Amino acid sequence: MFSADEPLFWAERKAEHYSVFKEGSVVCFQENRLSGSRKVGIVVALLFAFLPVVFSIVMIVDASEQDTVPFQNEEEGCGDGWIESGDLLPGKLYCVPPTGPEIISLDSLEVSDDQHIRETSEGDVFEYRWEAVDDYLVFGSIIDGEYECMTLLPQDNLDDEWTYADLSIRVGQYNPDWCGSAVGESSRNYSADEPHPYDGIWLYDVEYGDPMNRLVMIKFDGLDVLIQDGESEAYMRSGGDFYEPEGTPLGMLCITLPISLLFLAGADPRKRALYLDVDAGKMVRRRVGRWPSFQTTWEDVDFSSASLNRTVRIQEHVEHDESGPGRRWTTQHPGFDLLISRKNGPLVPVFFEDGGDLTLHESTILAILNGLNVGEEPYRLHLEEPPEKQPAIQEASPAQVDDEGANAPVGTSMGGDSGAFWNIEGDKNP
Incomplete structure (x- = not known):
């Protein structure tokens, strides 16, 4: 069969470039060479x-x-077009617009029983998840099928002995495990009868910027979302960050x-690796080494469902020519898909390209299957399969096409609504 599902790893026809090892319940598949x-x-x-x-x-x-x-504004106080306010932060004055907070009106706001919120505005639907972590609040906007998280601090949780450190944390410091993970496909029961769980409470954006100079806050008030931006007098007089x-x-x-x-x-240049935690039902993709790296985590993985699927992957190539029509051709790559089920659909952690040699990646494949406690049978069955039942290996010939008519390569895109429309990330200071 032909496959269009994108694998997390494409193992090329060089078996020595990959290795597998196991530590406790964790099976690691990693590159040995780039x-x-x-x-x-x-x-x-x-x-x-x-x-x-x-x-x-x-x-x-x-x-x-x-x-x-630094350039100094000669005007005292906040200057024209701004007023002083002591409501943003206890004991501190900030300059705010005299018109008050910016207000965005929702058409509807619904709350589910599993800590998800759905908002609609002008026909657009936005969905996000929330969780209280210590004194902080994490919102995970659903973007491209995954949770992208931001951290806020409810004003009610700011005690009398607060410091600016409470309002300036490391990005992702309080992120729960579900941040960055894929969103489940199970339906949710939303109700418009419940208010926003933090209705009427100002929430500080604490991951970006310098709270001594600038504060950004949001508040849910019924179907209104209020966004307040305040700057200190010293910051206003200095003209910001410019000389x-x-x-x-x-x-x-x-x-x-x-x-x-x-x-x-x-x-x-660090090599990439997949960590399959059988006991935790979790899979992590990141780079190898002691230094931090970006990683992606998949939860609710059923490793006992691991299987091998004999498949042929198609790659489409386009060669552009300024003097005439472009040239397009496709190539077919036979191999094994390692398939694993999870809560919201199957995953293809690795595609082992073998060029028709079913035993090319044998040691690596068997090490993974044995590490996942599923045995060697899913692989041995393919070796015993008659040749006529195996997918035919063909090579497409080049074709002359216009550049504009060239089809996109075969692939699968991750769908999903983009988080909350009131996201204040665009206004954040770096």
Whole structure:
């Protein structure tokens, strides 16, 4: 059969590039060497990272050599168009717009019995999950089928001995395990009879920015969402993060540094690995090494369902030609899909490409199956299968097509609504 489900790993026809080991109930499948495409990607990412990294260094060095002082607004207080307010943070004054908080009106707000909330506004539907962790509140917006989380601090949980450290935490510090995981497909019972669980309570955004200079807060009031943005008087008088024209605009670092880090993350040469925790029913994909790395976690995995599916994967290639029509061709890659069931559908953790040699990845496949306690039978059955029942291996010939008519490569996209429309991430300071 032909498969379009995207695997988490594509094991190439080089069995020595992969290994399996087991620690307790955790089975680890990892790369031993980087593939050719990974090496090319690392070089490209480093080339793209070079310019913003150099630009950031030049700005920092230039700013350290400047004798200029930050631009100061000569006006006292908040200045024109702003008023002082002591309601944002106990004992502190912030400058806020005289018109009050920005208000976004919902068409409906529904609460489920499993800590999910669904909002509609102008025909759009937004859904997110919530959980209280210590004194904080985590919202997980459903984006592309996964929970993307942000952390807030209810104003009611700010005690009399609060410090600015309470309002400025590390990103993801209080994230529950479900943050970053896929969303279950089970239906939920929503009710419009219940108010928002934090209705009427101001919530501080605590993961981004500097609370000494700027606060961003939201509050749910019935079907209204209020967003309040306040800045300290000192921050207002300094004109923000920018020097006078003859100085260096340090605010540009808020653009160049994230871009640099993004490309450098793409150039991470560490090898990738899958960790299959049989007892916990959890699978984690991340890079190997002691330093932190981005990771993706899948919960509710039934490892006892592990099986092998003989399949042929199709890759489509397009070669562009400025002088004429482009050239398109497809290639077919036979191999084994490792299939594992989970709560909201099957996963393909690894595709073992073998070019028709069913025993090419035998030792790796058997190590995984034995580590998952399912035995070798799912693999041995394919070796005993008559050749006529195995998928035919064909190679498509190149075809002449217009560039605009070239079809997209076979693939599967993860669907999902985009979280809450009131998400204040776009206004956050880096």
